[in-house]
Amino acid sequence: MAKIAFTAARVSGFKCPSDKKQAFLWDATAPGLGLRATPAGKPAYVFQSVYQGKDIRITIGSPTAWRIPEAQAKARELQRLIDEGKDPRDLKRDALAAQAEKQAAAAAKAEADKAAALTVGDLWPLYLENGKPKRKDAWKPRYRADLEAMAVPGGEKKKRGQGLTRPGPLYPLLALPLAGVNEDTLKNWYDREAVSGKHQAARALMMFRGFLRWCAARPEYRSLTDRDAGGAPAILESLPPNTRRKDALDGAQIAGWWAGTEQLGNRTAAVYLRALLLTGARREEMAALRWQDVDFQWRKLTIADKVEATRTIPLTPYLAQLLATLPRVGPYVFASTGKAGRITDARASHAQVLQHAQVKHLTFHGLRRTFIRQGRNIAPLGVPAQIAGHTPSAVADGYAILTMDELRPHAERVEAHILSLAGVQFDAQAEPGALRVVAG
Known part of the structure; x- marks a missing residue:
């Protein structure tokens, strides 16, 4: 194996003949240091020696990264390890493993720091x-x-x-x-x-x-x-007591409250408030009612539901008359000139009604409670609960879901009962919008 002293010119000019798979140039200065080249690949410094009777070869690196004196020093270092009875390949693997472990630890720390900064x-x-x-x-x-x-x-x-x-x-x-x-x-x-x-x-x-x-x-x-x-x-321990609100109109207060809705200058708001009392619907459910969901022919309302997507309830006679009196100026029954196109906040109107009725406090949900309580006086438990949108499991005694035909007579009796408390008289057989409602 011929050896020559490595110089920059000799190293850079070394090529592998095209008819060979690889070629070597060996250094005369550092034992075991060589330069390996292939026809297609880039040359690299290698170290070759004998360990425990077997030839070993270790790649040092590219001549562009290692200067000749550095490659020579590395070859001497590897030879010293062999002289000490150590396998340079094991040490290289250990070094690479340690480097990989260090990189993995650094990546894990960076990931942990990133996660810790997640807000x-x-x-x-x-x-x-x-x-x-x-x-x-x-x-x-x-x-x-x-x-x-x-x-x-x-x-x-x-x-x-x-x-x-x-x-x-x-x-x-x-x-x-x-x-x-x-x-x-x-x-x-x-x-x-x-x-x-x-x-x-x-x-x-x-x-x-x-x-x-x-x-x-x-x-x-x-x-x-x-x-x-x-x-x-x-x-x-710092939370306020979780007391359920129980506000509702007493039967004797309904007439005054109803009379208060008659005094409102905003008829849409007045009808909206009465619809809440007559159906027990949640305020957002009723506010989002569209004309396409009002079926005057088959007397049904399809409204949004908190639990299910929608629920269908009977359109009772008086409520049908109320809705028929509203102008159709858009898709919503309770239309508004605001951005939403429908009524979104009737608190000011309701405050006027309460002031007229001399009722100190009543939430919109209190109207819902009023409907359910008054409905229970004259109809089976499940009727007001089903109309208001309570699930059977949410009611203490549970109830069977009634069909529309089964539900309608009860719903009409509940409406008539509330209207009697309000002092309202009307002809239940009239076509919607055909008669004027008279408050007695």
Whole structure:
């Protein structure tokens, strides 16, 4: 095996003949150092020697990366290892493994640092997009809107009144790293928000606990999430009592309330409020009613439902007359000139009605309770519950789902009962819109 002293010119000029698979140039200065070349590949420094009676060859690297003195020094180092009874190949494998382990550790640390920096705000849009309840196709629109409103940054011009809107209760939490959300941070947040309103802060907390459960259920966020942070005793002890509202009109108050709706200048709002009392529908369900869902011929209403997509209820005679008196100026029954095209907030109108009736407090849900309570006085338990949209499992005694033909006579008796309490007389046999309703 002929040897020559390596020089830059000799190394750069060395080529492999095209009729050979590989060729070697061996250095006369450093024992075992060679330059290997192939017809198609780039040349590389190699070290060749004998270890435990067997030839070994180790690639050192490219001449463009290793200067000749460096390659010579590396060859001497490898030969010393052999002289000491060590296999350079094992040491190289160990070095590569150690390097790979170091790189993996560095990558894991970088990934951990990235995960630790993941904020609630980074994940909140993903939660809104993918965090819908199990067995549901999507969030209920109203709840989705509430989730969004809870985390708005505020600072927008108020639609009513002067000044700017306040940030939503959950907005301060968006800047926190998910890994930093614990009992202490939530307790401090809740105490600050509760100053403005305990019940609103408590509702925001319940929503945020749903977000934590969603994060804990996903493998990529599970290790960062303290699922139980929102249920810590220190926080629960600060929550306001979970008392269910029980407001409703007494039978004797219905006449005054009804007379109050007659005094409203906005007839659409007046009919809307009466429709809530006569059907027990939730305010958003009735507000979203479209003309295409009002069947005057077969006397049916199809309205949005909180539990199911829709529910169909009887269109009772007096309610049919009320709806027939409204102008058809768009797709919605309770049309409005606002952006939504329909009535969205009737609180001001309802406040006028309550003031006229001298009723101190009654929520829209109180109208729903009034319908159910009065309906139970003259109809089977399941009738007002089914019309109002309660599921059978949500009612203590349960009830059988009635067909439209079975439900209609009961619904008409419930309507007649409420109208009698309101002091209203009308001809139930008249065509919708044909007669004037007379309040007695």
